[in-house]
Amino acid sequence: MSTPREGAAAPLSNAASGTAPPFGSPSDCACPPQCAKDRILQAAQNLFYEHGIRAVSVDAIAAEADTTKVTLYRVFESKDALIAECLKDQTRRFWQWWEAIVDAHQGQPRAQIEALFDLLANRICRKEAHRGCPIANSAVELDDPAHPAAHVIREHHAEIAKRFRKLCKEMGAREPNVLGDALTLLVTGVFSARIAFENAEQVKSVAEAAKALLDSPALGAPEAAKAQRAKAPRPKAP
Amino acid sequence: MSTPREGAAAPLSNAASGTAPPFGSPSDCACPPQCAKDRILQAAQNLFYEHGIRAVSVDAIAAEADTTKVTLYRVFESKDALIAECLKDQTRRFWQWWEAIVDAHQGQPRAQIEALFDLLANRICRKEAHRGCPIANSAVELDDPAHPAAHVIREHHAEIAKRFRKLCKEMGAREPNVLGDALTLLVTGVFSARIAFENAEQVKSVAEAAKALLDSPALGAPEAAKAQRAKAPRPKAP
DNA sequence: TTGACATGTTACTGACCGGTTAGTTAACCT
DNA sequence: AGGTTAACTAACCGGTCAGTAACATGTCAA
Structure with missing residues (x-):
């Protein structure tokens, strides 16, 4: 097997330093800035993201967080619990990002979707x-549905679909559920494609794809709503 | 960590028996039916698919294939080489599936795309x-770009995008490249979403989404081509 | 000063990992 | 009969894994 992590002896692997998941790492925690728990959570997220969960040992996490495995196990019950905490933290930051965009276009569901994409x-x-x-x-x-993180994953994805469906409904789409699900597929697709494609630019057409779906005669908003959208911000929609 | 595989002692784990990747397992091999290599390749694909690559040990693969680790290492250079072989086999079967569908609608690019979805x-x-x-x-x-399987993965995805772009061109789409990439995103998206959504039905709207994209005024075929498509199979396209 | 508390240090356990060595057995070909 | 080939068994290697035990240190508040 191609060396998973650079050995338990790895002291300050900067393999992941400077790299962070797309929606950032933790910084707004209750405890004083950069307490051990914070640093561990951040290191784990960076390493998990960069190399995969199973490829990263708790030793490597502790080293990257500039602490020790003992401290890690004092703060987190197990590696699995740490994984779950990491995911919770990441979903929280994802929704912060989402809310900020949606708030910037209040009452304009179509503009909200476009901005998101x-x-x-x-x-x-x-x-x-x-x-x-x-x-x-x-x-x-994580193949085990009973894993503490499994629920976080499912809930996150369900929430994306739910919110897209709602936005599509507000937009007055003909088929809000199908359209919302289609947009959800574009989001999951762009993330998955980003890993496997050499050229990052190739996935950029996701925004145009989303707009094409929004304009779809079968799924999108009827002409009336489409004409209306360019004008004044409608309050809420039917 | 939640027990990765059920120990090296697992003799005949039927955890994966009966389960196979979406495009099947190897059966059409040169060697006599069910030689050791075949069985290993099949067991590895099933277990890798079900539990993930890193979660499956070579011991578990050998046991599932009803053979031994020694035989495995006589036939495959390393676990990494086995991984690469598994992926090659799976891409081969995927393109068999694809070609069969495309062949059934020769000269009708739009029908080919619709049938694929x-x-x-x-x-x-x-x-x-x-x-x-x-x-x-x-x-x-697999985070290492030098992994023997990395090239297989990249090539597979690039090929999907390339073929969709080509079909969109043949279809006479206004923006064949953007449309092709959008369809590619739907494919990667539906696969990714299938893992994270509890309800399998929710990803089924991918076919409607694809049709909506094909009908998109901005990306899809102009009205003329659209009217034409229902009629006789055009020979090849512009 | 005295605690309480968070953290660090060192060393350990038992299991499992990918990969190897050595020797055996059975079928087939010449 | 002898040789080749492919398969088997069983034990082993060095290393890593998640997780724990015991003890030392620093700091801040009362």
């Missing part, structure tokens, strides 16, 4: 996003 | 596809 397309092309979505990636590595 | 939607809902795409999954677990 425009900014996603930009973000996914950035170098630090080269391993796609950390949550979806975890789903690949 | 219709059948993909059906296949992805099947129980044995519940872990998405084995090739995309491997990309998550």
Whole structure:
């Protein structure tokens, strides 16, 4: 097997330093800045994202966090619990990102969706996003449905679909559920494709794809709504 | 860590028996039916798909293949080489599936695309596809770009995009490259979503999404071509 | 000063990992 | 009969894994 991590002896592997999951690492924690728990959580997220969950040992995490395995196990019950905490933290930051975009276009569901995809397309092309979505990636590595992180993964994806469906409904789409699910597939698709494609630019067409779906005669908003959308921000929609 | 595999002592784990990746397992090999190499290749694909590459030991593969680790290492250079062989085998079977569908609608690029998505939607809902795409999954677990399987993964995805772009061109699409890439994203998306969504049916809208994209005024075929498509099979396209 | 608390240090356990060595058995070909 | 080939058994190697035990240190608050 091609060396998983650079041995338990790895003191300060900067293999992952400078790299972080696409929606950032923890910084807003209750405890004083950069307490051991914070550093461990951040190191784990970076290493998990960069190399995969199973490829990273707790020794490597502790080393990257500039602490020891003992401290790690004092703060987290197990590696599995740490994994779950990492994912929770990442979903929290993802939804912060989402909310900020949605808030910027209140009452304009179509503009909200477009902005989400425009900014996603930009973000996914950035170098630090080269391993796609950390949550979806975890789903690949965790086969046990009883794993403490499994629920986080499922809930996250269900929430994306739910919110897209709702936005599509507000937009007055003909088929809000199908359209919402189609947009969800584009999101999961762009993350997955980002890993496997050499050229990061190739996945950028996700924004155009989303707009094409929104304009779809079969799924999108009827002409009336489409004409309306360019004008004043409608309050909420039917 | 939640027990990776059920110990090296696992003799005949039927944890994966009866489960196979979405595009099947090897059966058409040169050597006599069910030689050791065949059995190993099949067992590895099943176990890798079900539990992930890193979670499966070579001991477990040998046991599942009803042979020994020694035989495995006589036939394959290393676990990494075995991984690469598994992926090659799976891409081969994927393109067999693809070609069969495309051949059934020769000269009708739009019908070819629609059929690909219709059948993909059906296949992805099947129980044995519940872990998405084995090739995309491997990309998550293999972080080393020098891994013997990395090239297989990249080439596979590039080929999908290339073929979709070509079909879109033949279809006379306004933006064949963007449309082709959008379809590619739907494919990667439906595989990824299949893992994380509890309800398999939710990803089925991929076929409708694809049709909506094909009908997109901005990306799809102009009205003329669209009217034409229902009629006689055009020979090749512009 | 005295605790309490978070953290660090060192060393360990038992299991499992990928990979190897050595020797055996059975079928087939010449 | 002898040789080749492919398969088997069983034990082993050095290393890594997740997780633990026992003890030392620093710091801050009362």
